């Protein structure tokens with residue numbers, strides 16, 4: 001036991017990102033390992049929101065719209081862009097991930113074929129292990145456009161993609177197992193088959209360097225309340241590269257995406273740029289909380305974040321192996337290169353164990369039917385916390401007999 005404690009102390013002492021933890025408002029009694037569901041608040045966000053509410057809303061009132069409110073979706077999108085490997089002008093923050101999946105899928109299904117003249121593609125391939133909302137929304141987009149759904153895992157696309165495939169919707173990291181898929185390979189496979197690809201980055205944005213532009217990804221969406229720490233219900237982002245913006249005909253043609261919203265014209269005319277991915281009024285309070293939260297990334301090297309995420313999850317897996325042995329099964333990939341910043345552990349009483357851990361101030365979560373998930377946010381989690389979580393889990397299991 002003390003071997004692990006010593007190792008954790010040494011790893012924390014040598015951690016080049018250790019000082020970043022102080023940027024977050026954390027309860028020192030709590031081991032918070034659920035940043036893959038809801039990230040922790042950066043300290044300065046509360047004061048910023050006091051200004052947004054007290055001054056911008058309270059004093060400037062309606063005058064705040066042209067003073068940085070109306071264009072916040074694009075401005076905050078440009079702050080997220082470098083975190084996902086996108087040049088400016090290609091990311092906008094608006095609506096929820098679910099709504100953006102709908103916009104991007106319908107837009108992708110309506111786009112002209114990747115290869116000119118290659119018409120008649122009518123299949124929408126969807127990640128077979130996806131977080132449910134993606135599957136539900138894909139079904140809805142398919143119903144609306146007449147496409148047919150076909151399930152496939154992101155690393156089992158061979159033999160599935162073919163001349164009928166129009167669009168492929170994939171998760172970069174599996175929400176249940178933490179498995180990280182090869183974006184370069186799957187994107188290439190989709191394109192080789194003549195299909196467009198839409199990536200859901202919910203569990204990878206803020207976790208590792210992502211190269212949307214360099215890989216020629218068609219469209220992407222992601223949420224901002226997990227590893228980007230935007231706060232509960234923070235709006236999601238959409239990526240539409242410059243080369244596809246003119247072809248992006250999304251189904252929610254609201255005034256927010258209009259070329260001239262304040263002309264109040266009777267006919268819809270989409271904006272010529274990323275703004276066409278917007279729909280209605282931006283949720284300013286959440287959006288500006290997210291904007292403030294994104295400042296914690298200033299000067300942070302994503303390669304270092306990734307290195308720590310792999311090391312933290314690896315150390316946690318090692319603690320689980322040593323302290324719990326075969327009483328639980330680690331279902332996340334052992335190879336750190338194929339794992340997001342999450343370790344999932346299987347046990348038949350997972351639900352009860354998560355509750356018992358929370359009673360001991362260790363917060364993870366449960367995913368049906370039998371998975372305990374532990375998310376590691378390298379900006380604020382420590383190796384000491386990884387050890388304490390495994391030790392607490394061992395204690396809870398021992399107490400249960």
Ligand SMILES: Cc1ncc(COP(=O)(O)O)c(C=O)c1O
Nearest residue numbers: 096097098131133175200202223
């Ligand atoms: C992969 C994935 N997609 C989408 C969502 C959620 O979508 P929304 O933000 O619309 O609730 C989640 C988590 O809630 C998720 O894990």
Ligand SMILES: Nc1c(O)cccc1C(=O)C[C@H](N)C(=O)O
Nearest residue numbers: 036037038131175176202233367
């Ligand atoms: N978005 C959530 C919510 O509104 C309530 C509770 C949990 C969530 C989540 O983000 C779940 C998460 N996507 C997951 O991976 O399970």
